[in-house]
Amino acid sequence: MTLRVAVIGAKGRIGSEAVKAVEAAPDLELAAALGRGSKLEELTESGAQVAVELTHPDSVMGNLDYCVHNGIHVVTGTTGWTDERLATVRGWLADAPDLGLLIAPNFSIGAILGMKFSQIAARYFESVEVVELHHDRKADAPSGTATRTAQLIAAARAEAGRPKQQDPTTHSLPGARGADVDGVPVHAVRLRGLLAHQQVMFGDTGETLTIRHDSLHHSSFMPGILLGVRKVVETPGLTFGLEHFLDL
Numbered sequence: 058m059t060l061r062v063a064v065i066g067a068k069g070r071i072g073s074e075a076v077k078a079v080e081a082a083p084d085l086e087l088a089a090a091l092g093r094g095s096k097l098e099e100l101t102e103s104g105a106q107v108a109v110e111l112t113h114p115d116s117v118m119g120n121l122d123y124c125v126h127n128g129i130h131v132v133t134g135t136t137g138w139t140d141e142r143l144a145t146v147r148g149w150l151a152d153a154p155d156l157g158l159l160i161a162p163n164f165s166i167g168a169i170l171g172m173k174f175s176q177i178a179a180r181y182f183e184s185v186e187v188v189e190l191h192h193d194r195k196a197d198a199p200s201g202t203a204t205r206t207a208q209l210i211a212a213a214r215a216e217a218g219r220p221k222q223q224d225p226t227t228h229s230l231p232g233a234r235g236a237d238v239d240g241v242p243v244h245a246v247r248l249r250g251l252l253a254h255q256q257v258m259f260g261d262t263g264e265t266l267t268i269r270h271d272s273l274h275h276s277s278f279m280p281g282i283l284l285g286v287r288k289v290v291e292t293p294g295l296t297f298g299l300e301h302f303l304d305l
């Protein structure tokens with residue numbers, strides 16, 4: 058039995074790659090490919106069982122609202138998640154107990170491993186800063202991956218009994234020390250020619266450790282998207298992070 062999959066944001070950088078990946082997968086069937094201006098009713102009319110949502114922080118909530126309330130499982134990589142947004146989708150899912158929703162800040166295995174390694178290192182180093190580097194068309198900063206990485210690092214530090222980092226800066230220009238994500242400075246670079254890159258820099262007496270990941274092509278996200286599609290139909294509720302579908 059093939060799974061019928063729709064892609065929302067099908068003309069975008071990652072969405073267009075996802076369309077090709079779904080079409081090439083023997084166990085999946087492309088039910089619909091929605092772009093801006095498409096009607097969400099196409100999802101139900103096409104019999105889509107899973108929607109892969111890859112659009113924009115301004116669009117994702119409307120798309121998820123429609124899918125959850127029409128019995129369509131969702132895999133989304135769209136960014137811009139806040140606690141308030143997560144609480145809203147949890148509320149929708151409470152009325153749809155059989156439905157699965159995966160929100161994946163990053164679909165690439167290397168990026169997920171980078172986050173995992175950073176969680177481990179976080180226990181052992183006094184200082185940590187995150188630098189994320191992306192293409193020049195990105196809407197959100199810091200990236201979803203960097204935000205999640207910083208949150209995981211902060212939680213690991215707290216669990217290990219490490220106090221929040223002290224910043225000695227007394228004189229600075231606004232933004233010079235990056236965004237503060239749970240006490241971890243996160244710096245965002247936007248540069249034509251880049252795709253998606255992140256380095257997590259740890260420091261302690263006389264040594265540093267840098268954990269760097271580079272996505273060089275959108276194909277890096279496809280195995281994760283396909284895994285998400287296959288797993289989400291058998292995993293009711295909200296799953297935040299593809300690592301939960303991996304044996305890490």
Ligand SMILES: NC(=O)C1=CN([C@@H]2O[C@H](COP(=O)(O)OP(=O)(O)OC[C@H]3O[C@@H](n4cnc5c(N)ncnc54)[C@H](OP(=O)(O)O)[C@@H]3O)[C@@H](O)[C@H]2O)C=CC1
Nearest residue numbers: 066068069070071092093112116134135136161162163164
């Ligand atoms: N989790 C992960 O691993 C990854 C996540 N992303 C995230 O995915 C999202 C998309 O990124 P990217 O492909 O680079 O962005 P693009 O702008 O290239 O693509 C987004 C596409 O979605 C379309 N779109 C916007 N709103 C809607 C809507 N309501 N219905 C249908 N289509 C819509 C856009 O149309 P238009 O151009 O007309 O606005 C555009 O074609 C971002 O949030 C990005 O951060 C990206 C890569 C990896």
Ligand SMILES: O=C(O)C1=N[C@H](C(=O)O)C[C@H](O)C1
Nearest residue numbers: 136162163195200201202253
């Ligand atoms: O916009 C992108 O390109 C990406 N967005 C995601 C993020 O914000 O973390 C994932 C990856 O970094 C590519």
